[in-house]
Amino acid sequence: MTTESGTTNATGAERGAELRRLHTAPELLQVVNVWDVVSAKVVAAHPETRALATAGHSIAASFGYADGEIPIHLMLDMIGRIAAAVDVPVSADLDDGHGDAAETVRRAIGVGAVGANIEDRLRPLDESIDVVRAVVAAAETEGVPFALNARTDAFLLAGDRPFADSLSDAIARGRAYIDAGATCVFVPGNFGEDVVAALVDGIGERRVSVIGLPALPAPGRLEELGVARVSYGPTTQRVALGALDDLTASLYAGGVLPRVIRDLN
Template sequence: MTDPQRTSAAGSADAYDPTVAHPSHELVHDRADALLALHHAPEILTVVNVWDVASALVLADLPQTKALATASHAIAASYGYEDGERIPVDLMIEAVGRIALSTSLPVSADLESGYGDPGETVRRAIGVGVVGANLEDAMRPHIESVENVAEVVKAAEAEGVRFVLNARTDALLMRGDRPLDDAVADAIERGRAYLDAGAACVFVPGLIDEDLAGRLVEGIGERRVSVIGVPGSLSPKRYEELGIARISYGPWPQRVALTALQQSALELYAGGSLPPGTQLLT
């Protein structure tokens, strides 16, 4: 699994320096356009989230993979941090930069709430080759959340990149005791405002059934809603039929990989052998 984009003027990915080792502006521009086109396509964009170069290369080697997305929770966990911007922003930017440098595919990064300065964080992410991002609102006041989206869009425009912002609202995740209808109305109101501020898509995490998917698409727009796949979710094909633009899987792919690692270790401790068909990374 050798990707010619793994090398740059600074050398190999192993010699990564976030200040100099990144794709050229032309490549970043092209990848941003490619990612935006994938969001506008009639087919749903399925992204299986990655957390390091090894996981990125495994997925990039599959012809079905059209783009990569990182998971903040998974990256933080791999460095020993809890989720929720506990990992230093410098370390997160380095991690997503290494992933972007390792592949010719467009990479979208989960940048949580922007680490205190969404515009600057996205500017730095663009500088290491990232062409899209999730940005959480964490149910901050409406006007503050819209301003954060606008800051990201302005920063990307200053870098000359049609950055693909997947603006996330936690209206469903953080609804607490509110009636579901109120939370859905809030998600729609915030989503529309984020699109008006320049976001490409609105990410509404949670367990989204057919009724919820239909209501969100009707309220926010066809091919403008992004969801997360969790145990119990609909299939990507069904979400596509309902008008959803994108499905990602957050930290779940890492959990799948770690579950397989633990199960394999138990097999080895019991005197067994490695699973047949185990990949050899090169």
């Protein structure tokens, strides 16, 4: 349904189906991560925005918590506020599931999310597969198509093991998560095109999700390689805070406000 202002009030099921479609479409899905209502509205106002993703690290920082330590009720409250403020599907960063991934996803769906990242934190593979299956089952029970972006920390938590072993582990975990019902597999890491290509070859075309970091190819090349999704994590908030930090330093040094200030809030 379209409102007089031209925005679309889609149902949860419609948003969920659209988010699932965006992950499997030939075009790369770019999601610029947000952390509160005003950042969500700024990003959603761009006509290129087809979906949003929350950044758990950024939301936690906004409330004064370290990454992964924010109480779940605060995280879900902000996710709900973001989902209610925009007309595009919202995928939520739910850390490792906060002790009960299936219940956390059920509650996230209840506040409007239609997708989520869940970290495996390199738990034993059989335990991680069980988590994916439980999340998929919980979403099915809620009756909302759900885009599970199952994250493996095969590179982030690799320690000193050989890189080749981490790559093999990421592929093995990714295949297992897809088989268990995940929409795609999130493999964060600062690696180059050869690794991206190997992940896509091993896990599947339009089945791999990455995070935009300096070593990764540009979005256009990621699309050519068959990547499903790229997100940007806490870097979006860091850029915003960097601008605030620079302005503060300039004002304290005797500067003045910029002549042009966009009214984005």
